[in-house]
Amino acid sequence: MKKVLTVLLAAVMSVSLFAGCSNSGEGGQGSASTPGSDSPVANQEQGKQLKIGIVQYMDHPSLNTIRESLVAELATLGYKDKENVAIDYKNSQGDQVNLNSICQKFVSDKKDLIIAIATPAAQAAASATSDIPVLFSAVTDPVAAKLVADLNKPGRNVSGTSDAIPVDKIFDLALKLTPNVKKIGLLYSTSEANSLSVISDAKKVAKEKNLEVVETGITNVGELQQAAQSLISKTDAIFTPIDNQVASAMSTLSKVGIDAKKPVYVGADSMVSDGGFATVGINYTELGKKTAEMAKEIFEGKTVADMPVQTLSDFGTVINETTASKIGVTVPEDILSGAQIVK
């Protein structure tokens, strides 16, 4: 009798152990589920909460804006956190090792969707899985970052939204605001595909406009201050793209420009808020909304490989008034009236 009880107890325990394992979705060593049977659509049909992993590269205003906007829009579209979806948000604080382990954990957790904010996060997510849908946001050049084969036909489990910027429009603005600029310094991180692509565009645009360029690539943010000081001493202005490292130390770069009384043109609105002089950029709240709309389509069964990368075509001028006055530039009325002014 005693023996029978023990066997029964052991059987019950092992059953509940397995049940616990699959419910928590932690995907322990032994859990073998058939791939394909746990697609987002199948999980919704079974009334399960959809598991969304959000991985953000660093804590930065533009990137935070995207995340907040996309989570809010998901709720508007009917995907509410802690109700029918479970959102697991992780920030790698700019650390590559961290980034990889966050993405690997999302894969072993069997998330239904991974949303990756900024290029390095998207690259880490894309290399962590070839079957969980990966939706990126704010990736400047998804082709150069090797995330998609073609903007219109990504071809694998990765698509998303791009914050591609109109470099020619930024240079046009620069020449209107500071027509004395003849030589422009290009400052960027050599490890960021998003920056390299914009810098190559910037060189072409500069040539068309008869501007001379001086390039300085940095390998880590610790080099920024010296690199910027040296660059600005040789040029009339600096242009920096939507570079994660540079943006993380934007106040340092802004100060270099202000001390030299020369303009620093940038790639994103938040970099103007952080003291950069001006940009022509996109609206990151809108980009977050678009990303949420794509998530909804994936939940409704669309194949990621066939979903074109989305971009925004509305660009706005953003100018920092405080920086303008500190570097002694008067912004012409016609530009001022159409611009977003930050202080």
Ligand code: TRP
């Ligand atoms: N576009 C950047 C990338 O591809 C990410 C990004 C968006 C960003 N907005 C920004 C970086 C503002 C710094 C500042 O990685």
